[in-house]
Amino acid sequence: MTQETTQAAGRPRNAEASDALKREALRLVREQGYGVSIAAIIKAAGVSRQTLYNRWSTKAELLLDALFELADMQVAIPDLSQPGPRRAVLTTYMREVFHHVRKDADLLRIFISQAQSDPAFRAVLYDRFVEPRDLIVVDVLRDAQARGEIAQDRDPALISAMIHGAFWYRLLLDLPLDDDFAAALVEDAFRGAA
Amino acid sequence: MTQETTQAAGRPRNAEASDALKREALRLVREQGYGVSIAAIIKAAGVSRQTLYNRWSTKAELLLDALFELADMQVAIPDLSQPGPRRAVLTTYMREVFHHVRKDADLLRIFISQAQSDPAFRAVLYDRFVEPRDLIVVDVLRDAQARGEIAQDRDPALISAMIHGAFWYRLLLDLPLDDDFAAALVEDAFRGAA
Amino acid sequence: MTQETTQAAGRPRNAEASDALKREALRLVREQGYGVSIAAIIKAAGVSRQTLYNRWSTKAELLLDALFELADMQVAIPDLSQPGPRRAVLTTYMREVFHHVRKDADLLRIFISQAQSDPAFRAVLYDRFVEPRDLIVVDVLRDAQARGEIAQDRDPALISAMIHGAFWYRLLLDLPLDDDFAAALVEDAFRGAA
Amino acid sequence: MTQETTQAAGRPRNAEASDALKREALRLVREQGYGVSIAAIIKAAGVSRQTLYNRWSTKAELLLDALFELADMQVAIPDLSQPGPRRAVLTTYMREVFHHVRKDADLLRIFISQAQSDPAFRAVLYDRFVEPRDLIVVDVLRDAQARGEIAQDRDPALISAMIHGAFWYRLLLDLPLDDDFAAALVEDAFRGAA
DNA sequence: AAGTAATCGAGACGGTACGTCTCGTCTTTAG
DNA sequence: CTAAAGACGAGACGTACCGTCTCGATTACTT
Known part of the structure; x- marks a missing residue:
């Protein structure tokens, strides 16, 4: 017997309105920057102003939803059940x-900018973007430690913070994030290993 | 005859106006965030709107001047002419x-937040804040390398990026930046050394 | 065989909903003025928005129904079959x-205010409020004329307009409508009579 | 020596903006009724929203200024120093x-409608429209009384209220306000006179 | 008893207007 | 020429209503 979500009273929300808002918000911000007016977004989505405010209370929250749902931000989680060196796994992942x-x-x-003036936004960004990626890297590093690829006395959480930190540092300074930099980061993290 | 700056025609600029603007701008941003209105700043400084625009063209430029002039952001540069392990020098500095x-x-x-939507601001922030600190750390790391405290094949710039990155990472996520974290960063950067 | 309204198909209308709407609409308009929102009225009546629109198409129509049904606006019609001076009859009536x-x-x-921007409303207000009262006064004045209490060459309709007009004038200017004013109006209307 | 209004500090208000607002507001309300949006008025006047709000806080206040300044509402005050019957003077005036x-x-x-829901507006309307006209009629009636055209025991204020009331009554009921009605009103007011 | 149809509460919808806020510029008098 | 003051055009903001529409549930009459 399938569990079914109870239908709330009243006219149900139009899912297409939400989709259109996320889609157009993302598109307009990519084209014109974060400064696009809410009026422009709702006009592009063919939706009323209140409909947006029924779902999100700020432009930032709408975009956060849009980013993780529509933007191709999902990265495959490394499969640690496979054999082979974790150094290569982490390089590929990064x-x-x-x-x-x-x-x-x-x-x-x-x-990241918006998160600085909006603690709630920072919390969501942390939960949905920062922490998942941190945990993946920590897991790989722990596995590497168990396999002897990294010294036992090092702290995987610290190494992950340095890797992600360097990544943020370059992102925020608008410096290139290329494959070589990814490889160099991992190389240095695994340095001195067997 | 003493060299004298040529006196421009008309009423001279009031230096106190600039000081008051920087002081009040910094205070208000600390209290209320970057979102404070220009109207609030000029009101606090007891200055007219045009006077601000005569000196700076944006709130960001005013604040940058204010930051480096008024905020106590200067750190003593490590003295590499002294003997002793660079690991300790870097720990103290960080x-x-x-x-x-x-x-x-x-x-x-x-x-940092503001720099994300303002490339000119980012450039100034990089030149006056990021790069000087990066160079100091790179210098210490190079010296440590020359002294054999760090392996020859490692890249001081990358290590500096990881240290500063981890620092930014925790700063922007509002995680604690305590002495232990500073020490742990340096320890890991120097690990595996002689 | 008793005449019976044909029962329409479907669920019958809930009479209590209409009553509650009229009652609460009148109450809220008395308390807060005509500007009360429809949302406030339906909330007070415990009724859905559509239920109101099923019965009336505007707030004004709802209120007109409410006014003549619930508000105590009915005044006894003077009995002209009785003897005695019409001057006294009209004074009592006014x-x-x-x-x-x-x-x-x-x-x-x-x-009256609402009628100025709503011709349909004005027509209903005229038919149900203004004209009946005007006719009563004209009837009394005609009877007084027949009895010689008022000169034959005067126009009862004009006198009625002056009496009711003066009444509106003071009402709309928020000036007192007391017994003395009622008496003075009738006195002046009858002045110069035998 | 001519008295001169002291020039306030800052940029002076642009008189043309006020004029354009009054002119266009009056025109649009005449064309489309009181419901015209503020946006339409400022657009027609070529003026910003704030400029309107700098001068008037509601549409009604703007229109009140506009009406008495631009609309041809001024009526010549009857000259009571001239001889001749006041009945004719009042007929001409009305x-x-x-x-x-x-x-x-x-x-x-x-x-008048707006005044019902806005006491301040009602006061201004009374001061600028109702009372001046009332005083003029009362003056004429008193003069007529002094000349024996109206009985001594009648109350000029009451007669004025009846005349103006009948005028309002017909105005608000959208009944014709023609010359005959004006004459009939005055005739009845002077009835029974020598 | 099943089917049909209008009603009900609830509340989302597109739309419009509102009054406030901030921006960077402009316009005045005074120094 | 600069200062203080403040008006200006521009336009985004979040809120409030409006009248309509869309649900599931209810309540009568008609088969």
């Missing part, structure tokens, strides 16, 4: 992350 | 940096 | 009218 | 009043 981030570097910068 | 940053963490976050 | 109007002066002002 | 009112009957209706 290159893929960099690849996706390069596509929406402006948007990400805007989000 | 602790001092963290100490100063903690005092104005909000302000710094606001500046 | 005093009674003033008495009722004083109770709902705000409401009446609101209705 | 005909002229009716003539002017007919041109802006809609606007006047709107103002």
